[in-house]
Amino acid sequence: MFCRVFCADVSGIDAYTICVEVDVSGGLPSFNMVGLPSSEVRESKERVERAIINSGYDFPSRRITVNLSPANVRKQGSGFDLPIALALLSCMGVVSENRIRDLMFVGELSLDGTVNKVRGVLPIAIKAREEGFRGLVVPEGNAFEGAAIEGIDIYGAVTLKELVESINKNTLTGIEHTDLSVLLKGAYEGNVLDYTDVRGQEKAKRATLAAVAGFHNLLYVGPPGSGKSMMASRIPTITNTMTEKECLELSKIYSVAGLLNDDSLMLNRPFRAPHQSITTPSLMGGGNNPKPGEITLAHKGVLFLDEISEFRREVIEDLRVPIENKKVVINRVYAQITFPCDFMLVMATNPCKCGYYPDRQHCRCNEAEVERYLSKIRGPILDRVDICVGVTKVPVDDLSAADDGLSSADMRIKILRAREIQAERFKNCDVDFNSQMSRKEVSRFCTLNNETRGLMDRAYEKYNMSARGYFKTLKVARTIADLEGEDTISAEHILEAIGYRNIYINQ
Amino acid sequence: MKEQINTHDDYWLWLCNIENIRQPDIQKLLDVFESPEEIFKAPESALSEMLKPEQVDPFMLSRSGERLWKIKSVLERDHIRFIHPDSPDYPGRLKVLKDMPFSLYVKGELPDDSLPSVAMVGARSCSEYGRKYARDAAARMAYEDVQVVSGLALGIDSVCAEEVLRAGGKTFAVLGSGVDVIYPRDNISLYYEIIMNGGGIISEYPLGTKPIGWQFPHRNRLISALGDAVLIMEARMRSGTLSTAGHALDQGKDIFALPGRVGDSLSEGCNMLIQDGAGILIDMERVLSAVRYNHKNLYYEGGEIKEINSEADKKTEKESEQKRTFKQKTESEQKKELKQKKDFTQKRDFKKKKEEQKTDNYIEENTDRTVYRALEITPLGVWDIAAITGLPESKVSISLARLELSGAAREVSADYYIRA
Numbered sequence: 001m002f003c004r005v006f007c008a009d010v011s012g013i014d015a016y017t018i019c020v021e022v023d024v025s026g027g028l029p030s031f032n033m034v035g036l037p038s039s040e041v042r043e044s045k046e047r048v049e050r051a052i053i054n055s056g057y058d059f060p061s062r063r064i065t066v067n068l069s070p071a072n073v074r075k076q077g078s079g080f081d082l083p084i085a086l087a088l089l090s091c092m093g094v095v096s097e098n099r100i101r102d103l104m105f106v107g108e109l110s111l112d113g114t115v116n117k118v119r120g121v122l123p124i125a126i127k128a129r130e131e132g133f134r135g136l137v138v139p140e141g142n143a144f145e146g147a148a149i150e151g152i153d154i155y156g157a158v159t160l161k162e163l164v165e166s167i168n169k170n171t172l173t174g175i176e177h178t179d180l181s182v183l184l185k186g187a188y189e190g191n192v193l194d195y196t197d198v199r200g201q202e203k204a205k206r207a208t209l210a211a212v213a214g215f216h217n218l219l220y221v222g223p224p225g226s227g228k229s230m231m232a233s234r235i236p237t238i239t240n241t242m243t244e245k246e247c248l249e250l251s252k253i254y255s256v257a258g259l260l261n262d263d264s265l266m267l268n269r270p271f272r273a274p275h276q277s278i279t280t281p282s283l284m285g286g287g288n289n290p291k292p293g294e295i296t297l298a299h300k301g302v303l304f305l306d307e308i309s310e311f312r313r314e315v316i317e318d319l320r321v322p323i324e325n326k327k328v329v330i331n332r333v334y335a336q337i338t339f340p341c342d343f344m345l346v347m348a349t350n351p352c353k354c355g356y357y358p359d360r361q362h363c364r365c366n367e368a369e370v371e372r373y374l375s376k377i378r379g380p381i382l383d384r385v386d387i388c389v390g391v392t393k394v395p396v397d398d399l400s401a402a403d404d405g406l407s408s409a410d411m412r413i414k415i416l417r418a419r420e421i422q423a424e425r426f427k428n429c430d431v432d433f434n435s436q437m438s439r440k441e442v443s444r445f446c447t448l449n450n451e452t453r454g455l456m457d458r459a460y461e462k463y464n465m466s467a468r469g470y471f472k473t474l475k476v477a478r479t480i481a482d483l484e485g486e487d488t489i490s491a492e493h494i495l496e497a498i499g500y501r502n503i504y505i506n507q
Numbered sequence: 508m509k510e511q512i513n514t515h516d517d518y519w520l521w522l523c524n525i526e527n528i529r530q531p532d533i534q535k536l537l538d539v540f541e542s543p544e545e546i547f548k549a550p551e552s553a554l555s556e557m558l559k560p561e562q563v564d565p566f567m568l569s570r571s572g573e574r575l576w577k578i579k580s581v582l583e584r585d586h587i588r589f590i591h592p593d594s595p596d597y598p599g600r601l602k603v604l605k606d607m608p609f610s611l612y613v614k615g616e617l618p619d620d621s622l623p624s625v626a627m628v629g630a631r632s633c634s635e636y637g638r639k640y641a642r643d644a645a646a647r648m649a650y651e652d653v654q655v656v657s658g659l660a661l662g663i664d665s666v667c668a669e670e671v672l673r674a675g676g677k678t679f680a681v682l683g684s685g686v687d688v689i690y691p692r693d694n695i696s697l698y699y700e701i702i703m704n705g706g707g708i709i710s711e712y713p714l715g716t717k718p719i720g721w722q723f724p725h726r727n728r729l730i731s732a733l734g735d736a737v738l739i740m741e742a743r744m745r746s747g748t749l750s751t752a753g754h755a756l757d758q759g760k761d762i763f764a765l766p767g768r769v770g771d772s773l774s775e776g777c778n779m780l781i782q783d784g785a786g787i788l789i790d791m792e793r794v795l796s797a798v799r800y801n802h803k804n805l806y807y808e809g810g811e812i813k814e815i816n817s818e819a820d821k822k823t824e825k826e827s828e829q830k831r832t833f834k835q836k837t838e839s840e841q842k843k844e845l846k847q848k849k850d851f852t853q854k855r856d857f858k859k860k861k862e863e864q865k866t867d868n869y870i871e872e873n874t875d876r877t878v879y880r881a882l883e884i885t886p887l888g889v890w891d892i893a894a895i896t897g898l899p900e901s902k903v904s905i906s907l908a909r910l911e912l913s914g915a916a917r918e919v920s921a922d923y924y925i926r927a
Binding site: 200201202203206219221222351357358359360361363364365366367368388389390392455458459462492495496498499503504 | 773921
């Protein structure tokens with residue numbers, strides 16, 4: 001007796017179809033599994049056996065062979081339990097094979113037959129739709145995320161017994177499709193953070209505004225307790241709502257990472273703030289079966305590196321290529337896996353070891369120590385910073401001041417307007433934001449008149465700028481002009497951009 | 508075949524380079540035997556009475572001279588001079604010290620006894636304020652041909668040395684390590700610049716001595732001794748700089764301290780010195796006249812300071828007069844030089860004025876003027892300036908960018924500015 005059931009596994013953030021073949025034949029009772037299963041897949045035979053028995057079905061005491069095809073790809077994950085069990089039951093005639101031929105199954109089994117959650121349902125649903133399956137059976141807990149995909153029926157399975165009965169009675173009912181656009185509309189209602197929580201810091205707020213508007217990388221410099229993290233953690237409250245495409249892409253990443261909550265998708269842009277002790281694999285993505293790292297989890301959102309100089313140098317150096325390419329490639333013997341990582345880089349640092357330079361009342365670091373403090377990260381990452389701004393400890397009077405300054409809502413409106421201007425400007429180019437402009441585009445969109453050109457020339461000489469630094473200043477000036485809704489870059493815009501200059505590097 | 512130890516210089520070098528034997532031991536030996544040669548030839552029985560047991564063995568071994576020849580070859584290779592109290596080059600300013608060093612290792616030159624000199628010291632982690640005035644004072648000293656002595660430390664010491672070199676003057680550094688051990692490493696280029704420009708690096712510690720903590724306050728006595736006055740630019744309480752000031756007091760030197768604001772921790776030491784009667788470093792003319800007076804009227808000889816006027820010995824007076832006439836240039840030469848100096852000062856002032864005008868031209872707008880007025884020599888954050896002027900931070904930031912471009916302000920740390 002032979003039966004075949006379809007299933008899928010995840011590699012990177014994409015799924016591929018796997019065919020589970022089960023053969024039950026005469027001979028000494030045994031349960032063999034072939035097709036390059038990893039240890040967690042191999043263990044599934046124990047779960048399958050007990051789940052079938054505890055669901056009230058007979059487990060054949062015969063020679064059972066399970067093959068996972070294609071046999072040359074290593075299988076990982078626990079989603080194979082349910083398809084193996086169904087194929088086995090189908091071999092024994094408990095389930096009609098005709099009824100499950102055009103379905104795909106994923107799910108982990110408990111010993112009592114309950115179907116448990118697995119990771120990667122979203123990419124699997126996408127794959128199932130591509131392959132033309134009529135429906136996809138997933139664990140109940142994953143049904144919501146699967147339902148975000150249009151064009152395929154998603155069935156949530158609670159227990160093995162229930163599932164088998166509804167297949168046999170032909171009463172499988174798909175759950176309702178999740179409408180992303182509705183969900184996304186309500187996404188901003190739940191934000192509890194707001195920039196009104198940040199008192200004073202007018203310039204730092206303004207710099208944050210400009211950075212988000214033009215997608216510029218940002219560096220906060222300030223003493224301990226000055227609110228650098230507070231400022232950074234509010235960035236998601238002023239960014240634009242994700243599009244459906246972005247939401248799906250991000251949800252796919254979180255689904256693969258197993259970080260998606262029950263009955264939810266990624267509706268808000270992520271804010272990831274890994275600790276300084278992070279290792280390269282957990283930042284870039286890694287593991288035997290590579291899982292996305294922090295930079296991928298920050299996709300379409302913010303990666304915040306607090307105390308940047310405390311990170312290991314190698315870790316910081318490895319960031320360069322992903323920042324440039326907006327994707328990270330992980331090589332394994334079995335496969336080469338690519339994760340997207342299009343994030344806004346926000347960093348924070350103390351100006352020196354004790355954190356109070358140049359306030360000599362508190363700081364006792366000598367020149368060389370101050371110089372040395374940031375030199376570790378200077379080359380690798382500081383030249384990726386477009387906007388650098390000082391943050392200070394707010395005096396007590398300001399804390400209780402009535403004036404809240406800019407609120408997140410105000411800032412968001414300005415940013416959305418600047419983003420619209422950029423969308424219009426770049427509609428025929430392959431860049432999205434001012435920060436991504438190539439030199440050609442800079443010379444096209446950042447036109448200067450005599451006054452502003454003179455200003456830029458003076459700055460170029462005065463600060464001994466590199467060509468990169470020159471263009472960076474222009475791009476930031478462009479963003480500032482967009483924020484003000486002006487077509488041409490004025491002297492004030494350029495001066496403001498110079499005020500955000502990264503003084504830690506000869507740009 | 509080894510050479511014999513037989514010159515007076517060699518005996519001194521030998522005496523100062525015996526393991527476990529330090530300055531006080533040498534002093535003790537000299538009190539009894541009177542000269543290094545006698546010590547060398549002294550019988551073991553007499554020595555073992557005077558020395559500690561662990562000192563006797565190295566002492567006896569060192570008589571073979573092996574170590575001495577090694578040291579001599581290094582001295583020769585690295586162009587380091589060894590100076591002992593009987594050397595003709597031994598600085599007169601050190602001879603008056605109670606605990607004068609028996610050995611001086613010198614790379615480059617020693618401060619000239621016939622020229623005035625000043626010791627300039629200050630905090631390593633100095634502020635922009637201290638840096639600016641240290642620079643001004645050092646440049647003035649160099650311009651007036653006053654030799655500047657400091658300690659090659661980071662901060663004020665380095666600023667002074669750099670500024671003297673820039674102005675074409677001579678500067679000397681007394682190290683707390685061996686003269687061939689450059690510490691801190693960051694000052695390696697400054698170390699060589701000092702030597703190449705007619706100044707010198709001086710240390711009393713044997714070659715290769717590591718920079719160990721206690722040696723620094725110890726060498727501070729040489730820094731203050733080598734100056735005809737001591738300028739304290741910035742000092743915290745309980746700092747190394749104040750130890751130099753303490754030595755200067757013991758040696759009876761004139762001290763000038765740069766006053767600072769009450770409450771600035773970097774000025775606390777200076778303000779305290781002023782309260783205790785130190786000179787206030789406001790007017791460089793006063794400092795200069797004190798330096799010149801001290802140099803001219805304190806005649807160093809035979810380990811004692813003698814006021815020239817009270818010197819009764821005819822011979823000495825005659826000698827000193829000869830010396831003076833030899834050192835002093837003819838009147839016409841002097842006049843010429845004076846005129847040159849005047850011209851230079853005028854030119855410099857004129858240039859300065861012109862620069863100021865240029866700066867003024869750039870400060871067109873009213874906000875810029877207001878912001879410029881708010882700037883200080885101590886770094887202020889953009890937010891501080893906004894609070895002082897009552898302008899919004901965005902306006903202040905733009906003004907500061909404009910001021911910086913025109914050279915009227917400078918950003919010293921992220922969003923901290925000073926008046927340039």
